[in-house]
Amino acid sequence: MGKEKLKKYIPYTFIFPALLLLLVFSLIPILVALVISFTGLDITGLGNWSTVKFTGLTNYIQLFNDPTFLQSIGNTIFYVVLGVPLVVFLSLTVAVMINLSQNKFFKTMRLLFYTPSITNTVAVAVVWSYIYNPSLGLLNEILGKIGIAPIGWLTDPNVAKISLIILAVWKAIGLNMLIFLAALQGIPRSLYEAAELDGANFWQQTLHITIPSMRFSIFFVTVTTIIGWFQFFDEPFVMTKGGPLNSTNSMALFVYQNGFQNSNFGYAAAGSFVMFAVIIIATLIQFKLQRKQRGEE
């Protein structure tokens, strides 16, 4: 009996430290932030709690009347809608191509595509700001050579978002490619051999064997990428600060600006909960779709 009980509790002792960390550094702060999102906490309130007023839903109501926040939501959706399919498609393509062979060239390419992912975003963003520089950047220099007028990569409100997406996609391909590669290598060779015997060509094999066998890894990459892109932060933070004309501001950056630059902690907390809700909803929809797909087969 005692042994039984011990057996039951042992697993908990193993996960206890992780749970404790999760509790102290994630769950409690999230709860605290939830409470704060209903108050008008600002820098005065930090020093003197008695001045903090409970404001109910004011922050949330104000948020949805704040053109800057609404624009940030719009921008974030733009990032997700354009960026996520690009990342999934491109990293899958790269993975399939790299998987064609195991020789030195392909191994080098694998390394090359992976390098951006292990480089610090801030460092990458600084280098890309040079590339995008309107007057002396690499891109405009090349465009100038072939007679095209310079483009305001980061200074034109219509182009800046796309410039940031290009950078983020370039950076995201590596890691996802690696996940796809692992999945690709797990597909039994016998399937391809059978298909070859039946006379299927490369495209037919890719469409009917490779992609269906990778359904789970595609799902995984899509979910993590969507979550990551909803939290789009580093690129606009380092390169544009949300400008020009707020055209590159994202929800995460909006929260940062309000929380850490303007010290409107209550307002920022409310913003972060809206973001939280959006991400949860997006992820739930994904899970639903996934389950539906499985149910059909």
Place this chain on the structure above:
Amino acid sequence: MKFKRVASLLGALLVGAFLLAGCGSNSSNNNSSSNKPLTFWYAGDGDADVKPMIKQFTKKTGIKVKIQSIPWSQYNDKLLTAASSKSGPDVLLIGTTQIAQFASSNSLMDLSSTVKKDQNLAPSKYFSGSEKTTMYQGKYYAVPWYAETRVLYYRTDVLKAAGYNQAPKTWNQLYDAALKLSKRGKNMYGFNVDGSEPTFGFMFARQNGAQLMKNGKTQFNSSQMVSALNYLHKFIQNGASPKQDLKLTIAQSFGKDAPIPMFISGPWMMSSIKSDAGLKDSQWNVAELPKGKNNTSVMGGGDLAVFQYSKNKTNAIKLLKFLSKKQSQLTYYKQSDSMPTLKAAWNDSSLQSSKIQVFRKQLNHSQPMPAVKSWDEIGQNYLDVWQKIALQNANVQKSMNEFNKQSQTLIDK
């Protein structure tokens, strides 16, 4: 993943605040802890800039001091964490624009009585603009330590070629010179209307006689401020200034042909120009700002404060007084190029070069931005409004009416 850093910062800040909210008030300044080393927070490279001075202090008083160097870019986050956890340094360097915020969060010790008692710290010894940065709601929360003010940088040779033997002295001259210089060719400008400097429009408004705030009410849609912004807008409309930041290095914008031969900036540009622009000393100069109705510049810099929750306030004040001495300010100037706030220090031989003396004169006509805790946010909002004016030709009066209303809401909150 990307956002985790921010989330965890916010989390740590808030949890820290809750856990420590109770214990903070236990701090007292009993003298038994006087042997404990003081902690001094410095924004920048403390080893190079202040260590020699601190060593002297330790030698003289036997009080040990730990210097903690924090980059300016992270300084505000660090101060926020200290303010919410109520644990931090004993003495700290604080940006002049941060005083209102951290005084309102009750993180800085009220130094009014110290300032009144000590002749050396008397407000009259400092530039009036510097002294104002240390004051919040009628009390002193810091002592001025180093001063920064904006002056006009210009290329003497380029202006001479265009027929100007000296820097423009009035708004009209500035505009005429800028317009003429912009006619030198394609991608050439005369002056930079700085679209990324949150004080820029306010500075010109003051020069036009505007009062930014009256009895706690913002006055950003006053006729003086609107006409000042219209004046700046004229530079952009007529191609005398670039519309937005061209992201040029100083060598590209100010060196050689100088696409931007005139701009307004602070003393930190001096060393960049000397080391990076590739110019002879005679090819460029600085001048006091051109006059509208006056030529008020923006006072900035750093002040020294004592942390409210320091357990060793007696020694902290000793260190603060030591660093505020004329000799210390001069040593600090020599180590870091940060200009003294004590008027008397300016008689020293190290500050007599003609370029430096221009700053000295401008310091007499420099005022900080109003000491309001939400000023940072107002400044950021101003940049957004200005972008709409500069890039989309938004109506200035209408934009400022709206901006004024928005700012008043922030202040009343």
